Amino acid sequence: MAANMPLEEIGREVRNIIADALKRPVEQVPLTASLESGLGIDSLAMIEINIALEERFRFAMPDMASPAEANLKTVEDLSRFVAQQLAHQKGRLV
Amino acid sequence: MTALNLELRHPDERVAAQRTPEEQRAHEAREVAQHYEHNPEIFSLVLDKRLAYSTGVFLSPDEDLETAQARKFARVAAKLNIQPGEKVLDVGCGWGSLLLYLAQHTEGQFHGITLSSKQREVALQRARDWGVAERVRVDLTHVEQLNPAPESYDVVLFSGSIVHMHNREVIHQLVGRTLKPGGRLFISDCYFPAEMRGDRDSSATRYIFVTALGYCRLLSLSEELNLIERAGLDLLHVEDLTSSYVHTLGHWIDNVRRNRERIEAMAPGFSKVLQGYMTVAKLSFAKRTALEYMILATKGAPKVHVAGWPIPGNAR
Ligand SMILES: C[S@@+](CC[C@H](N)C(=O)[O-])C[C@H]1O[C@@H](n2cnc3c(N)ncnc32)[C@H](O)[C@@H]1O
Numbered sequence: 114m115a116a117n118m119p120l121e122e123i124g125r126e127v128r129n130i131i132a133d134a135l136k137r138p139v140e141q142v143p144l145t146a147s148l149e150s151g152l153g154i155d156s157l158a159m160i161e162i163n164i165a166l167e168e169r170f171r172f173a174m175p176d177m178a179s180p181a182e183a184n185l186k187t188v189e190d191l192s193r194f195v196a197q198q199l200a201h202q203k204g205r206l207v
Numbered sequence: 208m209t210a211l212n213l214e215l216r217h218p219d220e221r222v223a224a225q226r227t228p229e230e231q232r233a234h235e236a237r238e239v240a241q242h243y244e245h246n247p248e249i250f251s252l253v254l255d256k257r258l259a260y261s262t263g264v265f266l267s268p269d270e271d272l273e274t275a276q277a278r279k280f281a282r283v284a285a286k287l288n289i290q291p292g293e294k295v296l297d298v299g300c301g302w303g304s305l306l307l308y309l310a311q312h313t314e315g316q317f318h319g320i321t322l323s324s325k326q327r328e329v330a331l332q333r334a335r336d337w338g339v340a341e342r343v344r345v346d347l348t349h350v351e352q353l354n355p356a357p358e359s360y361d362v363v364l365f366s367g368s369i370v371h372m373h374n375r376e377v378i379h380q381l382v383g384r385t386l387k388p389g390g391r392l393f394i395s396d397c398y399f400p401a402e403m404r405g406d407r408d409s410s411a412t413r414y415i416f417v418t419a420l421g422y423c424r425l426l427s428l429s430e431e432l433n434l435i436e437r438a439g440l441d442l443l444h445v446e447d448l449t450s451s452y453v454h455t456l457g458h459w460i461d462n463v464r465r466n467r468e469r470i471e472a473m474a475p476g477f478s479k480v481l482q483g484y485m486t487v488a489k490l491s492f493a494k495r496t497a498l499e500y501m502i503l504a505t506k507g508a509p510k511v512h513v514a515g516w517p518i519p520g521n522a523r
Pocket of ligand 1: 235239240259260261298321350351365366367372
């Protein structure tokens with residue numbers, strides 16, 4: 114179940130999803146990459162990534178127009194955020 | 208009267224402005240229809256039971272979608288005060304949400320038009336199911352090709368549809384001619400704030416206006432009101448529904464989440480398009496970089512009396 118998936122695995126999935134959305138090889142999306150200044154994730158890319166995360170982990174992400182709005186700077190921040198949300202929502206959809 | 212110079216606010220509008228009216232009409236008919244030609248069952252998983260594809264009216268954020276849409280129908284009915292035998296044109300009637308509600312609750316004669324043949328079929332089937340088919344007609348046509356006789360309708364409605372139409376001056380002149388004296392125009396749709404607020408050239412804006420919905424043109428409210436006045440109508444009432452739209456979109460997005468697998472089984476990729484454009488819209492209305500209004504206007508002496516409003520129009 115997604116709710117008790119180890120952080121490492123979540124991080125891997127998050128990197129894959131971001132790479133997919135940006136159409137880049139996953140090697141170019143390390144956990145340390147900055148979402149906005151490094152990867153250039155704009156409002157639409159953020160929304161698309163969040164939807165892909167929801168599809169993959171079957172939970173609901175909060176609304177955000179940019180990573181900064183949720184205080185997320187790096188890919189790792191986003192992975193931790195997903196892990197927290199998953200633990201919190203226990204796989205509930207909405 | 209010289210033509211009004213409407214501001215071109217988005218790159219796709221600037222492209223549209225280069226086309227001839229015929230080219231733009233064909234563009235709208237083709238691009239806009241695509242969205243609405245998706246399997247109607249998908250929309251029945253996302254919208255309220257009457258399939259209203261425009262904002263409800265929420266008195267509080269805790270209300271459910273059915274309550275808010277029922278209140279909207281009742282409020283619009285109260286605004287229009289349709290009398291027995293009056294003729295109503297619903298431009299962009301969708302699957303017949305408002306059209307059929309009004310047919311069931313008044314004794315008017317109803318004519319809906321849409322760009323989607325699937326929507327037309329659903330609207331007509333429901334008209335039969337609900338026993339109002341003899342007073343409801345639905346045609347597949349672009350409004351600019353309708354050519355209605357002068358002074359032939361008592362009411363003209365645009366609910367969530369005028370946003371798809373580029374040549375707004377032409378549309379308003381058509382409405383002005385087509386309404387009988389005492390006729391009413393009703394619009395429920397979204398607008399840009401008059402001053403620049405937010406990024407209108409962003410990929411998010413393009414996604415909603417072009418990728419998801421085919422063609423959209425948001426005027427400022429004052430531009431639309433100006434066009435209505437220049438067509439010879441008088442304004443009766445304008446109401447802001449921006450926060451209601453935030454709540455409506457929130458319900459629709461949750462319904463997409465709940466039904467993701469079923470939607471994907473019917474149209475692969477479409478749940479992402481729906482959730483994506485609805486999220487962009489929800490964030491825009493929440494930040495008021497886009498605004499939602501209901502507009503009511505009359506041709507000549509009004510048949511509705513707005514002095515006593517706020518109108519009740521409560522959901523029953
Ligand atoms: C968002 S839906 C709203 C449906 C309905 N009025 C409601 O509120 O539930 C927009 C509708 O407008 C129709 N539409 C858009 N442009 C149109 C045009 N130029 N002529 C006729 N219908 C049009 C579409 O086919 C669709 O049915």
